[in-house]
Amino acid sequence: MAMLETILATVSGLGGAGLGAAGAILVQRAKRRDDAEAAQAAAARAERDLTLEIVATARAAARGWLTITRRVIADLSAARTVNFDMYEEQETQRYTELTSALYRLAGQPEEFQPTRGDSPPLASQVEEASQLVRDLVHRAIQTPTATDEVAEVHSAVDAAFANVNDYLVKSTELATDRDVSPEFRAKMASPDRPNRSDPYPIGLGWRVSCLTAALLILGLSAAGAYYIVSTLLM
Known part of the structure; x- marks a missing residue:
């Protein structure tokens, strides 16, 4: 009986491993x-x-x-x-x-x-x-x-x-x-x-580039001014 239980356990283990691998x-x-x-x-x-x-x-x-x-x-x-x-x-x-x-x-x-x-x-x-x-x-x-x-x-x-x-x-x-x-x-x-x-x-593209650059400069200037004012007020 013990031998049968051992065999069944072994087979079950192998089956589970096979299912897991699959x-x-x-x-x-x-x-x-x-x-x-x-x-x-x-x-x-x-x-x-x-x-x-x-x-x-x-x-x-x-x-x-x-x-x-x-x-x-x-x-x-x-x-x-x-x-x-x-x-x-x-x-x-x-x-x-x-x-x-x-x-x-x-x-x-x-x-x-x-x-x-x-x-x-x-x-x-x-x-x-x-x-x-x-x-x-x-x-x-x-x-x-x-x-x-x-x-x-x-x-x-x-x-x-x-x-x-x-x-x-x-x-x-x-x-x-x-x-x-x-x-x-x-x-x-x-x-x-x-x-x-x-x-x-x-020169349309050139004019657009100049306008973009000007806006960028203004944006950076505004950001710089905001930073300076914020620092002074802190």
Whole structure:
């Protein structure tokens, strides 16, 4: 009897140990599966956030590019003198920022890229429109530009921007998994026209940087003054 009890105890112990080991293995597998799912979710969020960042960069560059080109076209229509060097400097900057963002966006996951069918690449459309404006400005230096010629270039610029804008709106919707508001869509489709007193919005980023620096200095000065006063009153 004692021998039987010993055997049963041994078997029970081995069975419990086996169940414990199996349970530990299952727990480890579940943890690895959870970790893998968490890593995949984190990677998906990172891709989505990067896509939205690129879209925001492209949107700002597109608005700047359109503003500059529209201003030049308006000057040509009114037979005003165009500072080509000034225009080219600013247009090249915005054009480079825009096309670079479009190429980066094309490298994002397909789930964030709207279907465009057989349409020409957006960067190519922007490049073609930019070249049309440059050629028009060069010709205007020699001879007055014809109204229909200016209108044709204007249409090409607006069409390129409209295609880029539509693509960016759809990319935003795919990345956020929701439709953008009508107000936001209208704002993106109709950028504010530049102020007449600032014919070419040159140095806008520089002015913003200066304003930011000034606010930072004022903030630090205020913080320093607060610290000094607090110390004296303690």
